[in-house]
Amino acid sequence: MAKAKAKAKQAKGQMKETAGKAMGDKRMQAEGRGEQATGKAQEAMENAAERTKRQAR
Template sequence: MSKFEGKVDQLKGKAKETAGKALNDKSKEFEGKADQAAGKAKDSIDNASEKAKDKLGKLGE
């Protein structure tokens, strides 16, 4: 997983949310918010993974 994937999910989610608001489609709006949350979660997991790798790398030095 990469930060790129998380950002893409967030952008797609924002587009869905905006479309849902414009079309008064609550389902699409909610789906967009869920996609954004998933993207943010992917970013958080990626950040935690990078920090763990850095810590483990420092232990090996």
């Protein structure tokens, strides 16, 4: 479930960045890139947690 939220955050960030580019809004573009980075970090943490669970078995 958390992985899906991370992917959704990445997608939202991509849309925000694209909208910012279309409107010429540098701040919105930066916010979008930030959301994408946060989503990618969350996804990486989930992947690491899954690997740790698998190795513990």
